[in-house]
Amino acid sequence: MDWQIRVRRGYNAAEIPDLAARLNALRRCLEEPNTSDSFRVLWEQVLEDLLVGGFGAVEMQQTGDPGEPFRMWAVDGALIQIDATWDGDPQKPRYAYVRPGAARTSAVPLRDDDLMYIRLNPRTHTPFGLGRLEVAFETVNQFLSATRYAGRLASNSVVQYALWLNEATPEQHDRLIRWWQDEIEGTGRVPLLSCEQKPEVLRFAGGTDADLRIQWQEFLLRMVANAFDLPPMLLGLQADVNRSTASEMADEAFQTAVVPVAELLAEHISRDLFAKRLGWREFEFVFNDLESRDEMEEVQIQTALLKAGVLTIAEVRAMRGLQDLTTAVTG
Numbered sequence: 001m002d003w004q005i006r007v008r009r010g011y012n013a014a015e016i017p018d019l020a021a022r023l024n025a026l027r028r029c030l031e032e033p034n035t036s037d038s039f040r041v042l043w044e045q046v047l048e049d050l051l052v053g054g055f056g057a058v059e060m061q062q063t064g065d066p067g068e069p070f071r072m073w074a075v076d077g078a079l080i081q082i083d084a085t086w087d088g089d090p091q092k093p094r095y096a097y098v099r100p101g102a103a104r105t106s107a108v109p110l111r112d113d114d115l116m117y118i119r120l121n122p123r124t125h126t127p128f129g130l131g132r133l134e135v136a137f138e139t140v141n142q143f144l145s146a147t148r149y150a151g152r153l154a155s156n157s158v159v160q161y162a163l164w165l166n167e168a169t170p171e172q173h174d175r176l177i178r179w180w181q182d183e184i185e186g187t188g189r190v191p192l193l194s195c196e197q198k199p200e201v202l203r204f205a206g207g208t209d210a211d212l213r214i215q216w217q218e219f220l221l222r223m224v225a226n227a228f229d230l231p232p233m234l235l236g237l238q239a240d241v242n243r244s245t246a247s248e249m250a251d252e253a254f255q256t257a258v259v260p261v262a263e264l265l266a267e268h269i270s271r272d273l274f275a276k277r278l279g280w281r282e283f284e285f286v287f288n289d290l291e292s293r294d295e296m297e298e299v300q301i302q303t304a305l306l307k308a309g310v311l312t313i314a315e316v317r318a319m320r321g322l323q324d325l326t327t328a329v330t331g
Contacts, residue, residue: 001262002288005030006318011282013314013324018066020323025067026274026283033072043265045074046118050261051228053077054131056118059097059110060277069278072116080117081107082127090276116272118264136227143220146213164200229256262287288320 005026007013016022033042046056055077062070081096093109095117119129133140165173184191193199218237225232231249269285302319305311314324 003266003286004288005283005285008282008284013318016282021066022280022283025069026280029068029070029072030269030285037074042072042074047261047265049077050118050120050129050131052131052133054120054129054134055080056120058116058118060114060116060273062277070273072273075115077117080115082117084127086112113272113276116268118268120261120264132228136224139220139223139227143217143224146217146220150213150217161201161203164202165195166197166200229253229260259290262290266290 005023007016007019013019031039033039042058046058050056057075057077057080059073059075060070061072075097079098079100081098083094083096086092086094090112092111094112095110095115096107097110097115098107119127120132121130123130165176168176180191183189221235221237222232225235225237230253233249234253266285266287270283274283274285275281302311302316306313306316311319317324
C-alpha cells in the first residue's frame with residue numbers, strides 16, 4: 001500500500017521552514033527505520049502483534065541529526081508494562097519494558113514520547129486492547145478439533161463398525177481376532193466365515209459426509225472470518241459467491257478489515273512520532289489507498305473540486321503524493 005507524508009490542513013506550507021528537507025528526512029527515516037528493518041518489515045511485526053494480541057509497540061529514539069531525525073525498533077508488546085496511574089506528565093515514565101527472564105526491578109522505564117503503543121479495540125476496564133485472535137480463539141480451537149476428527153475419520157483411524165458374533169466362546173473370539181489381524185486386515189482379501197449364524201455388523205457411523213461435520217466446519221469458518229472482519233469468501237467458502245458478489249465482498253473486506261487498522265496505524269505515526277517525538281505537528285502520515293479505491297472516481301472528484309475553487313493545484317498534488325510545483329522549481 002502506497003503512503004505519503006503531507007502537511008496537515010490548517011497549516012500553510014509556505015510558512016514551514018525547510019519543508020522539502022523535512023519531508024525528505026521523514027520519508028527516508030520511515031523507509032529505513034533502523035539498520036536492519038525496512039518500512040514493511042518493521043510494521044509487519046507490529047501488525048502481527050496487533051492482530052494476535054491486540055497490542056503493538058514501537059520504540060522511538062530521536063537522533064538530533066536533521067537528515068535522520070529518528071530511529072525506530074519494533075518491541076514485543078507482551079513485555080510492556082503500562083502505568084495506569086500516569087498523570088500525563090511527559091517527563092514521567094508511562095511504560096516499562098521488562099526483558100525476558102529478567103527481574104521486574106530491572107525494567108527499563110519509557111516515557112510517553114519514547115514508545116508508540118498501539119491498541120486494537122481499546123476498552124475502559126483494562127489498558128490492553130482486544131486482539132482479533134482472542135475473539136476467535138474458541139472458534140479456532142473448535143475448528144481445529146473438528147478438522148482433526150474429520151481427518152482421522154477419513155483416514156480410517158477411527159473405528160466405524162464392529163462385528164457381533166452370537167454365542168461365540170472366548171476361545172473362538174480370540175482365535176477369530178488373531179486370524180483377522182494376521183490374514184485379513186490390510187491385505188485386501190475377501191474373508192470367508194463359516195458359522196451357524198451370520199455375523200452382524202454394528203455400524204458406529206453412517207459412512208457419509210455428514211460424519212465429517214462439513215456443515216459444522218463451514219459454520220466455524222464463518223465465525224472465524226467474522227472475528228477478523230473478513231467475508232467467508234477469503235477463507236475458502238464460495239458457496240454463496242458468484243461473479244456479481246465477488247468484487248463487492250473483496251471491497252467489503254478492504255473497508256472492514258484493512259482500512260480501520262491502516263487508519264489506526266497512520267494516526268499513531270502522525271501523533272506519536274511526528275507530533276510528540278519530533279514536535280513537527282504540521283505533518284501527517286496517510287495511506288493513499290484508503291480514501292478511494294476507484295482511481296477514476298477520485299480523479300473526477302478532484303477535478304470537480306478544482307473547477308469549483310474548493311481545492312488548489314498544490315493541494316491536489318499533495319493528495320496524490322506529488323511534490324508542490326513551486327517547491328520543485330525553487331528546489
